[in-house]
Amino acid sequence: STLTERVTATLRDIPDFPATGVVFKDITPVLAxxxxxxxxxxxxxxxxxxxxDVVTGIEARGFVFGAALALELGTGFVPIRKAGKLPGPTVALSYDLEYGSATIEVHDDSFHPGQRVLVVDDVLATGGTAEAACRLVEQLGATVVAFETLVELAFLHGRDRLTGRDVRTLVVVD
Ligand code: 5GP
Structure with missing residues (x-):
């Protein structure tokens, strides 16, 4: 079987998480x-x-894939975190969620002009998180090579928020 088929067969559906009516794609069996x-x-x-030149991953599951990928590629790794978690000076970006908003941050010396950055996460859903992460990288003058993710929930149309960007995924859920 193909890698896509093996991942698809290993992902686990968790109904009503984190809210009623949402079917959460649990990727932890893939890690296990x-x-x-x-x-x-x-x-x-x-x-x-x-x-x-550098891999960046979005808290928290993007850390797992991103750090492992950085080791594979022989690059450094930069964590993008939820607001208030990073100890040093940061740049922040807020984005809209279905209800309310969220803020992510990165240390303000994490990226510099000319750097080629790969942005990694486990799941692309509405695309808000990925778009904000790409913008943070670009705010510090670096270039986003692509957004790489394990799973894309295509019915949430996250790609619409990433127009013009290279988006790569192993599994597409329709
Ligand atoms: P978005 O901003 O695209 O709506 O949501 C993507 C973010 O939420 C990612 O950081 C991802 O880890 C998390 N996320 C949203 N839905 C799911 C899901 O069904 N499964 C997993 N594992 N993560 C999700």
């Missing part, structure tokens, strides 16, 4: 399967080898 996790990272890495 050592061979599958390694194969996923190998697939992500071969796409970007030699093309990125």
């Amino acid at each position: 399967d050592g061979q599958l996790f390694a194969d996923v990272l190998g697939d992500m890495a071969q796409r970007w080898r030699g093309q990125v």
Whole structure:
């Protein structure tokens, strides 16, 4: 079977999480399967080898894929976090959610002009988080090479918020 089929078969649906009516895609079984996790990272890495200077991941599951991918690619890793978590001076960006808003931050010396940055997360849903992360990178003058994710929930049309960007995903859920 293909890698996409293996990941699809391993993802777990959790109904009514984090709210009633939402079916959450639980990616933790993919992490728990050592061979599958390694194969996923190998697939992500071969796409970007030699093309990125730094990998950035979005709290919290983006840390898992992003840090592993940075090691595979031989680059550094930069954490993008929820507001108030990073100890040093930060730049922040707020974005709209279905109800309310969220803020993410990065240390203000994390990226610099000319750097090629790969943005990583586990799931692309409405695209708000990914769009905000890409804008944070660009706010510090660096270039976003692509947004790489394990799963895309296509029915939420996250790609519409990432127009003009290279978006790569292993599994598309319709
Ligand atoms: P968005 O901003 O695209 O609506 O939501 C994406 C963010 O929320 C990502 O950081 C992702 O980790 C998380 N997220 C949203 N829905 C899911 C889901 O069904 N499964 C997982 N694992 N994460 C989700």
